[in-house]
Amino acid sequence: MSCCANAPYIGPPLDRTCYGGSFIFFMHLLNSLITKQCDVSEICERINPRPQPDSEYDFVVIGGGAGGSVVAARLSEIPDWKILLIEAGGDEPPGSQVPSMMNNYVGDSQMDWRYRTEPQEMACLGKPGRRCEWPRGRVLGGSGVIHGMMYMRGLPSDYNEWEARGNEGWGYEDVVEYFKKSEGNRDVGDGIEKKYHNIEGPMLVQRFPDRPEMAEDILRAGAELGYPVVEDLNGEQHWGFTIAQANIKNGSRLSSARAFLRPARDRPNLHIMLNSTATRIMIKSNDTGKSISAVEFTSNNQSFTVNVRREVVVSAGAINSPHLLLLSGIGPKEELDKVGIEQVHDLPGVGQNLKNHVSFALNYQLKKIKNYNDLNWDSVKEYLAGRKGPMSSTGVTQVAARISSEYADPDGRNPDLQFFFSGYLAQCSLSGGVKESEDPTKSQAAKSFTIRPTLLRPRSRGFIGLKSKDPKDSPLMQPNYLTDDEDVIRMVAGIRIAQDLANTNVLTRKYGIQMVENNYGDCSQNYTFDSDEFWACALRYDTGPENHQSCSCKMGPSSDPTAVVDPKLQVHGIEGLRIMDASVMPTVLSGNTHATVVMIAEKGSDYIKQKWLTQ
The missing domain is CATH 3.50.50.60 (FAD/NAD(P)-binding domain)
Incomplete structure (x- = not known):
C-alpha cells in the first residue's frame, strides 16, 4: 500500500538507470516496491515546493x-x-535511497550536472577529448x-x-x-x-547493516602488512584500516536534505523553489x-x-x-x-586555488569466487522485509584505509593516501544490466574487485x-591534474601499496586474486610493464578524478x-x-x-x- 493516496511523482525511476533486456522490467518493479516503502521513500514527508x-x-x-x-x-x-x-x-527519487544503488544516478541528466573538464595535458588522456568526468548532484x-x-x-x-x-x-x-x-x-x-x-543530532551516522565477508578480509590484509585496524577513523586515531560509518537511516541513505529540510518542511517561514537556477x-x-x-x-x-x-x-x-x-x-x-x-x-x-583528490583504479578478478549477481529477488526480498542484505550496504566500498606513503610524515599521523574499494555491490550499471565483468550469464567469469589509491593532498591546482x-x-573547469610531478610520485607509491595488499596471504589464498592487465593506451609499448614509469603513464591515461572538488x-x-x-x-x-x-x-x-x-x-x-x- 502506498503511503499517500496522492503520492507525487518523484523521478527519475530506477528503470531508467539500467538498460538491457529483462533488467528494465526488474528495475521497474523494484522502483515501484521501493516507492511503497514509506520509511525509505518518505513520500508523505516530501518537500512541498512553491510555484513562485x-x-x-x-x-x-x-x-x-x-x-x-x-x-x-x-x-x-x-x-x-x-x-x-x-x-x-x-527532490530525491526513492531509488536513490537504497544504499547499493549509490552509483545508479551518476550521469543521469535529471540528477547530475554531468560536468566535463577542459582537455588535460597530463591526465585523463584516455578519456574522450582528454576531458575528465565530474559528476555533481543536481x-x-x-x-x-x-x-x-x-x-x-x-x-x-x-x-x-x-x-x-x-x-x-x-x-x-x-x-x-x-x-x-x-x-x-x-x-x-x-x-x-x-x-x-x-x-542526538539529525544527521544519523552508523555502519551499514550488511557486510560481505571480503570486507573483513581486507582489514586482515591490511593488518598482515602491518597497518593498524581501528574502529573509528573519526576518533582517537585517524589512520589505519576500518569499516567506515555512513550517513544512513534504517538501511537507507540519509542526505542532508532528508535529515534537515524534511523535518522543517511545514515551517511557514521556509520557502523552497525546486528546479530553479x-x-x-x-x-x-x-x-x-x-x-x-x-x-x-x-x-x-x-x-x-x-x-x-x-x-x-x-x-x-x-x-x-x-x-x-x-x-x-x-x-x-x-x-x-x-x-x-x-x-x-x-x-x-x-x-582560483581549485583542488581535488586524484585516484587510480587497479582492477582484479577473484579467481576462486564464481561470479554471481548480488542484485536478485532474494536480495530484494531481504531488503524489503527488514532493510537487511546486500542492498542495505555498499559492498566492500564501506571499507576505508587512510595510510601514509613512504613520502609522508614517518609517524603516520598525517597520512597522504586514502584507499577505496569496490565489489560485491548489489546494483546494475548504466552500460547495461549488470557490469560485463559480473555478468551472471558468463558462468566461467570471476567476481571482480577494485582497489583505488587516492592522493589526499595534491600539489596541483586548477581554477x-x-x-x-x-x-x-x-x-x-580546469583542474590541471598531475601537473606537479610529486603528485605522480606519491600516487605510484599508492599503487605499490595496493599491489602489496592484493598479494597478501589472506587475499591470494582465499580469493585467488589476480590483476586484470591493461595496456593503458600505448603505456605497455613505451614502458616495461609494472615499472614505475609504466604506472605513471597508466595514471595519466586512466586518471580517476575524485568528486571532492x-x-x-x-x-x-x-x-x-x-x-x-x-x-x-x-x-x-x-x-x-x-x-x-x-x-x-x-x-x-x-x-x-x-x-x-x-x-x-x-x-x-x-x-x-x-x-x-x-x-
Whole structure:
C-alpha cells in the first residue's frame, strides 16, 4: 500500500538507470516496491515546493545540497526570519535511497550536472577529448544523493592548518563541536567512543547493516602488512584500516536534505523553489561600501528577482559557487572581460586555488569466487522485509584505509593516501544490466574487485572560469591534474601499496586474486610493464578524478589577496554575502568532504545568528 493516496511523482525511476533486456522490467518493479516503502521513500514527508517566490526575503540560500540544506533549515528555526532556498534540481527519487544503488544516478541528466573538464595535458588522456568526468548532484541534497555515504571528518591537522593560515576559530578543537552538533551516532558503545561523537543530532551516522565477508578480509590484509585496524577513523586515531560509518537511516541513505529540510518542511517561514537556477547576485553601492540587494533566478522558463533584506548564502558547491560569483561580476577583471561581464567587485581569488583528490583504479578478478549477481529477488526480498542484505550496504566500498606513503610524515599521523574499494555491490550499471565483468550469464567469469589509491593532498591546482556570460552554459573547469610531478610520485607509491595488499596471504589464498592487465593506451609499448614509469603513464591515461572538488573560494584573512571569504564566511568587501560549501576550504581535506561541508554550514549558520540576533 502506498503511503499517500496522492503520492507525487518523484523521478527519475530506477528503470531508467539500467538498460538491457529483462533488467528494465526488474528495475521497474523494484522502483515501484521501493516507492511503497514509506520509511525509505518518505513520500508523505516530501518537500512541498512553491510555484513562485514572494518579492522579498530576509535570507536567500542558493543551493540545496549538503551545505545549503543545513543552512536553510537552521535559519528557519528563527520564526521571525523569512527564508528562500533556491535549488536547481528536484527532490530525491526513492531509488536513490537504497544504499547499493549509490552509483545508479551518476550521469543521469535529471540528477547530475554531468560536468566535463577542459582537455588535460597530463591526465585523463584516455578519456574522450582528454576531458575528465565530474559528476555533481543536481538534486535536493546535492552530491550527497549520488555519493557513497561515507562519514569521514578529515584529519585534525587539516583544520589546524586552516587556523594557522589566519582563519581564527577553525582549528580542530573549534570545529569538532560543530561536527558533533549535527551528528546522531547510532554506533556509540560499539567501538565508537562517545567523547568524539554525539547521539542526538539529525544527521544519523552508523555502519551499514550488511557486510560481505571480503570486507573483513581486507582489514586482515591490511593488518598482515602491518597497518593498524581501528574502529573509528573519526576518533582517537585517524589512520589505519576500518569499516567506515555512513550517513544512513534504517538501511537507507540519509542526505542532508532528508535529515534537515524534511523535518522543517511545514515551517511557514521556509520557502523552497525546486528546479530553479540562480543566475545573478545583485549588489548595491553607497558611501559606506557594497552590500547585497537581490537575487535573480529562473524557474520553469520564468525569470524572478527577489529582494534580500539581510543576507544571501551561496551553497552551490566548489564549481557552481565561483561560477555564480563570476556571472554576478564578482571576481578577477581579466576573467570577466573575456566574456563581456562588467566587474562589480574585484576579488582575484574567485575560482582560483581549485583542488581535488586524484585516484587510480587497479582492477582484479577473484579467481576462486564464481561470479554471481548480488542484485536478485532474494536480495530484494531481504531488503524489503527488514532493510537487511546486500542492498542495505555498499559492498566492500564501506571499507576505508587512510595510510601514509613512504613520502609522508614517518609517524603516520598525517597520512597522504586514502584507499577505496569496490565489489560485491548489489546494483546494475548504466552500460547495461549488470557490469560485463559480473555478468551472471558468463558462468566461467570471476567476481571482480577494485582497489583505488587516492592522493589526499595534491600539489596541483586548477581554477574555475567562464566560457560565456550565459548562465545556462557550464563553467570552464580546469583542474590541471598531475601537473606537479610529486603528485605522480606519491600516487605510484599508492599503487605499490595496493599491489602489496592484493598479494597478501589472506587475499591470494582465499580469493585467488589476480590483476586484470591493461595496456593503458600505448603505456605497455613505451614502458616495461609494472615499472614505475609504466604506472605513471597508466595514471595519466586512466586518471580517476575524485568528486571532492574544493578551495575555489577559499577562506582567509583580508591580508591574503587570494582569499574570497573571511573566517566568518563573509565575502570580502560585500556586506550580507556569505559562502558555505566546500569552496571555502583553504586547503583540500584529507578525506571525504560531505561531513565537513555539513560542519561548515552549521558553523556558518551560527555566525549569522550571532550577528542578527544580537542587534
